[in-house]
Amino acid sequence: MRRTLTTAVAALALCLTVSLSGCAAGSRGVDASDVDPAGSVAPREISWLLSRPADGAVIRTMRELAAEYATSHPGFRLRFITTPDRPSYIQKYETLAAADKLPELFDTDATPFARKLAQHGRMMDAGRLLRSMGLYDRYRPAALDYQRFDDGSLYMIPFEYQAEYFWYNKALFRKAGVRVPKSLDDFPAMCRSVRGAGVTPIALDGQDQWPLERYAVYQPFRTAGPGYVRQLKQNQAKFSDAAGRRSANWLSELGKAGCFQKGFSSVGYADAQNLFTSGRAAVYNIGTWELPSLATTALDPEVRDDVDFFRLPVTTGSVTSADEFVTPSGIGMAVNSRTYDPLVRDFLKFALTRYPARYAAAGELSPTSDAKTVLPRNATPLYARAVAAAGDVGKDTAVPWDTQLDPTSNTKFQQELVLLVQGDISPSDFVSTMDSVIGRNAPRYAK
Template sequence: MVSALAVVGAGAVLLSACSSGSTGGSNTAFNYLGQTENTTIVGTLKTLSAGECTAENKALPLKATTNPGSSFDQKLQLLAGQNALPNMSMAAGTPSLMKQFISAGKLKDLSSVAGVSDHILPAAKSTIEKLYDTDKLYVLPTEFNIEGIWYNKKIFSDNGIEVPKTWNALVDASVKLKAAGVQPISTDGKDGWPITRLIGDYIFRDLGPNALKDVADGKAKLTDAAYVKAADAVASLGKQGFFGDAVASIDYSTMINSFLTGKAAMMYNGSWVLANFADKSQNQIGEDNIGYMPFPAVSGGKGSIDQVPSNVGVPVTFASKNFDSKVGDWVGCIAKNYGNQVLADSGVVSGFTITKQPSSVSSLTKTVQDVASKTTTSVLWFEALFSAKATTVSSNNASQLVNGSINGSQFMQLVQDAK
């Protein structure tokens, strides 16, 4: 989440396609560069190097280094400009920077590596293609997060509410809950992104899965009436008090706490929140009392409820320079075994196929796996294809939208101007 908001400096190192490396043969180690704060990926790689990927590690020993997440994108820019990207690294958090690397030939197309694509879930592949605007595979999905609405089963049952399948049904349920003295939806207004996720999902359900790509490509504008409609719909939730009081002061931890202590009936979040659900010191309502529902359909919309909002966390990528058979063997081993290992060790759902299901996986994790395995088409989040500046403007003004300080048209104008 943090690296996805990294700002690429105006003085970025220029990338040159003419210096994009080749198969080479100078590798003495399998060099991996990751963010200092992310210990899951490197920990899983080290486990694989001593287990399923022992042979690959013997042929080309794993060597891991780190760089702080706050400057990771800039570090990748510097290395790319010097034609010195490591064999494997965490991908840049800014999609537009990744597209520059791809255009300059800095990254290896992994779909050309035998067997790799067979180990990628269709939904994860769909997400990657949309994120980088390519039908080739330039990253491996070390995570696969679905997003949607988590709800309190008991609160729904006590109030005679069925799981909403349409936006209108969601609004009706929220009206009923508020009348019963229950806060309908817990959200993080301070950071803003859970609110803008609702806007993006509404757009996808109403206008179809390519609606925000049309904006990124200049075929449409956020200020068009059909897009403003989504912002107004979400603003209406705030106007009716469904997010509670003082939404601008609610941060991420408070949002989760309100849901896990039974103070709110619903919460929009990604499947990364399963770690909070599994923590008994936080979860006072119990895992068995939590349900997942996809973002509801918009009546008459061109999108479908089975087009799941998702992301691939921080994926990993491989440099085209010095990509030889030994590096290719590592890639193949990672694609085949990473998903099993990270699920067993860390409980992380990745975008890889699973061939060994741990016995200790929770019912909620199984729900996420089931949704991920059945999904063929995914959609991104509201700001995914916009600039870092537009992301900041969007997040900073989300709470103003739902507390009535600005309307949908004004909000969309601000983001459009920054896009």
């Protein structure tokens, strides 16, 4: 989920931040709180700008629902504008936003850029919208909370729900003589033992950068709670604080212990997954979106019965509990207030009312609590256990930092993480660099 802004996009974003009315076409559409506008439903084509797998369950389900809606509303069509590559998508989305050319529906995380759009009334109030449709209370609190801005406001609608676990190979743990770590601080020792048994300790997709960034989240989330990153991105907290230094030191120790495969920074998603599913790596940190690959008979039978999972371990003095970890609801969908009208509302109510059951029937975890996941016919017992564990979560969620930090700081953060784990820079150098980078860039996005 790396974000790279060109000079042109940065200029447009600045234009949006400084003077929206001067950059855009002027006021039109409805107020962001006017979720039930008067008027008749006039079918037409509407568009959804999104960043999701074209063959994924979200798009498949919404395509089916749009077709059903069109049978009773001739002339209606939902057009999917798909850019699965996240960096390219974000560049397109921010460019269109700054030029006031976003379609009726568009994907976004709860980023500083999205917050600017909401502050300028460019996104419908999703909380108010869902309540007006009688749907709000159906959603899992964790799914909605993941989409919220720091002030608690909700402008994005979740279409999925996930839980991120540490999947591990029991046979490889036995071979190395190690047990499931009870604390994050047990990871370096676990890695050294597994490495000593001739096995890669942890499979990591280093090429996409966000998986390594997850590891940077864990120590601060346990020792300081979810508020640390909110303060960090506003330059109200520092990496030089205890939580930041502990994270930097831990990441450095993971590198020294050889936790990740050699050359991890150039290993892609599919190769990292294959390293674990082929039995050549002992641990793989990934979400329940990978259940079809990890908990069905599609998995190699020589590995299948040895795969299990554990949740994010706690630490000494942890301020968050074992049932609080990374439970994302994916990138959210925002509703453009500039193009919102009775048709958009009517279609969304039709689709969102039916979506959870249809989505869960495909073996997915619904963002609502009232739709039970239908296990695939080829599911192993692990599938049901993983789904059940995803429903047993606490109040606090460890949010991915790439949706929190400003884009310039996040890009530098990802680069420095690789150098830190590789041993090319020291923890103190890492801390000093990141405090300097955030100190320069955060104020521009905090305004």
